[in-house]
Amino acid sequence: MTGATAPLRVAHVAWGYLGGGVDSVLDSYLQADEMHPERVVSYVVVIRDPSALERKLPKASGGCSLIGRRVRDLRLAARDTADLLRDFSPNILMLHGFNATILGFALRSHLPQGLPIVSSYHGQYFARSLKDRARAALFNRLELRFCREHANAVIAVSRHSADQLQANRVPKTKIFVLHNAVALGAPPVAPKFHSDADGRSDWVKLISVSRLAPEKGIDVLLRAFSELSKNFPKVALDIVGDGPLRAELAELTKELGVLDSVQFLGNRSDVAELLTQADIFAMTSRQENHSVAILEAMRAGLPLVVSDVGGNTESVRDGLDGYIVPDLDDAASAAAMSRFVASGELRARFGASARARYESEFVSAVMIDRFLYVITSLVQAHGAQPHG
Numbered sequence: 417m418t419g420a421t422a423p424l425r426v427a428h429v430a431w432g433y434l435g436g437g438v439d440s441v442l443d444s445y446l447q448a449d450e451m452h453p454e455r456v457v458s459y460v461v462v463i464r465d466p467s468a469l470e471r472k473l474p475k476a477s478g479g480c481s482l483i484g485r486r487v488r489d490l491r492l493a494a495r496d497t498a499d500l501l502r503d504f505s506p507n508i509l510m511l512h513g514f515n516a517t518i519l520g521f522a523l524r525s526h527l528p529q530g531l532p533i534v535s536s537y538h539g540q541y542f543a544r545s546l547k548d549r550a551r552a553a554l555f556n557r558l559e560l561r562f563c564r565e566h567a568n569a570v571i572a573v574s575r576h577s578a579d580q581l582q583a584n585r586v587p588k589t590k591i592f593v594l595h596n597a598v599a600l601g602a603p604p605v606a607p608k609f610h611s612d613a614d615g616r617s618d619w620v621k622l623i624s625v626s627r628l629a630p631e632k633g634i635d636v637l638l639r640a641f642s643e644l645s646k647n648f649p650k651v652a653l654d655i656v657g658d659g660p661l662r663a664e665l666a667e668l669t670k671e672l673g674v675l676d677s678v679q680f681l682g683n684r685s686d687v688a689e690l691l692t693q694a695d696i697f698a699m700t701s702r703q704e705n706h707s708v709a710i711l712e713a714m715r716a717g718l719p720l721v722v723s724d725v726g727g728n729t730e731s732v733r734d735g736l737d738g739y740i741v742p743d744l745d746d747a748a749s750a751a752a753m754s755r756f757v758a759s760g761e762l763r764a765r766f767g768a769s770a771r772a773r774y775e776s777e778f779v780s781a782v783m784i785d786r787f788l789y790v791i792t793s794l795v796q797a798h799g800a801q802p803h804g
Contacts (some may be wrong), residue, residue: 423453424506425478425628426791427506428460429497429523431487431515433682434471436627438513438538440708441573442474448784449477455788459504463493468660478504487515491522498526507795510534510571514541517567518558524566532568532798534791535559539577539705539726560584569794574706592790595730597783598705598715598774603688607771608717610695610764615648615757622651622753623694623718625687625709626701628659628680632756633723633744635668636700637804640749642672648757653678654694656687691716695763696756700741700749704728714774719766721752731778737770 428446433439448456459478464471465485471479481500494517497519501509509531511517517535524533541555563570563586570586571594572578578591592759613620622641626632634655641653655665655678669675684690691697697713697720704710704726711731713720721740722728734740739752756763 417703423455423457424508424788424792424795425504425506426456426458426508426510427501427504428458428474428476428510428512429463429516429519430460430474430512431463431519432513433464433474434468437705437708438536439474440566441536441538441596442512444708444780444783445787446474446476446619447780451784452788453477456791459506460496461500463497463516463609490519494522495524497523501527506531507534508534508791510536510791511567513538514555518555518563520562520566521558530798532794533566533571533758534571534794535563535567536571536573537563537577537581538573539580541610543583560586563590568798569790571790574730576727576730577636577705592788594790595727595778595783596708596711597778597780598708598711605688605692607714608692608764608767610760612760613650613695614760614777615651618651619650619652620648620696620757621654621694622696622698622757623654623656623691623713624698625656625691625712626656626699627657628661628665630661631701631703632657632693633700634661634665636702636744636746636749637698637721638665638668638672638674638678639746640698640700640753641678642674643746643750644753644757645674645677647754649679651757653680653698654681655689656681656684656690658683678765687712688716691718694718696721696753697738698749698753699723699728700744700746701725701728702743706730711774711778714770714778717767717771719763720757720770721749721756723749731773732770737773738764 449458457478458476460474460476460480463483468483483496511520526580571592578593669678699722706727720732723743724740725743732738741748797800
């Protein structure tokens with residue numbers, strides 16, 4: 417009698433794990449351990465600056481190890497990582513984000529040739545200043561080179577990201593598109609009840625969940641909100657998240673005259689609850705790939721106003737779940753938001769459509785099934801043996 421097939425042993429390497437979209441995607445893949453323990457066991461190696469060793473770590477059924485190294489210690493980090501992987505003996509290795517993929521250049525020499533390596537690709541590095549452009553160009557060039565020449569496969573989080581890869585000569589046969597999903601352990605959210613509030617006689621609340629960084633376009637959102645508030649005296653905006661621009665953006669609210677209507681809530685653990693207390697979700701990013709924050713808003717039954725960048729249109733259907741507005745166009749953003757503010761019926765209709773789309777396309781079970789299909793196919797194709 418044939419025994420049961422052993423679970424697939426999947427190793428993940430992440431550099432930093434200090435908050436952000438890459439970490440959310442890693443967490444979503446680790447849900448496979450909980451949903452299908454008979455099929456997969458995961459192990460994570462996190463590398464980060466020694467000054468941040470006390471920060472949180474991901475949860476994986478095979479455990480998690482932490483390496484305290486700086487970026488300049490790339491070769492030492494690769495050696496330490498390889499030692500830990502040898503003990504775990506994986507069937508497949510996944511590298512998450514820029515630094516982890518670039519680490520792959522030094523790491524691959526320590527690994528057996530038969531071990532398939534997968535890079536998860538989240539789009540190009542965003543230069544946040546003129547000084548940062550050289551670094552961004554180097555990171556993008558190295559990551560794409562690794563994807564072209566050394567990765568056995570690349571998981572793109574959106575079709576937009578897949579198009580970027582192909583435009584940079586990564587073979588189409590290597591690329592798998594795997595959209596993100598909301599974490600399995602997220603608190604349940606009941607269907608949203610939308611009131612008849614119209615922003616004039618009753619309050620309407622907008623919310624955005626985003627890192628406060630240049631690529632997220634919060635300055636555009638604030639200017640749009642300022643225009644909106646001229647016609648609707650009872651509108652408020654909650655901004656959830658933190659980042660390097662917090663002080664600058666707070667100052668901008670004073671300049672725009674909306675200081676009393678905007679709250680910067682910082683990083684929060686109760687995002688799901690905050691979304692249920694809002695009426696409209698807005699995200700005017702300059703760059704996105706496949707935003708988990710958008711999916712969380714759809715799950716909460718909120719109508720959305722999002723910029724026409726990256727994979728946003730792969731989540732939100734214009735005119736059904738929300739409105740897609742041109743990038744950096746605060747006037748168009750204000751106009752789209754005003755339609756939702758003025759009509760509770762419109763908010764309810766679009767919000768219900770957004771929730772239904774989330775439940776059909778972006779729940780964890782759908783994403784995990786696709787993820788397991790991809791990694792199982794890769795292991796079978798490469799005939800990978802445990803790395804021991």
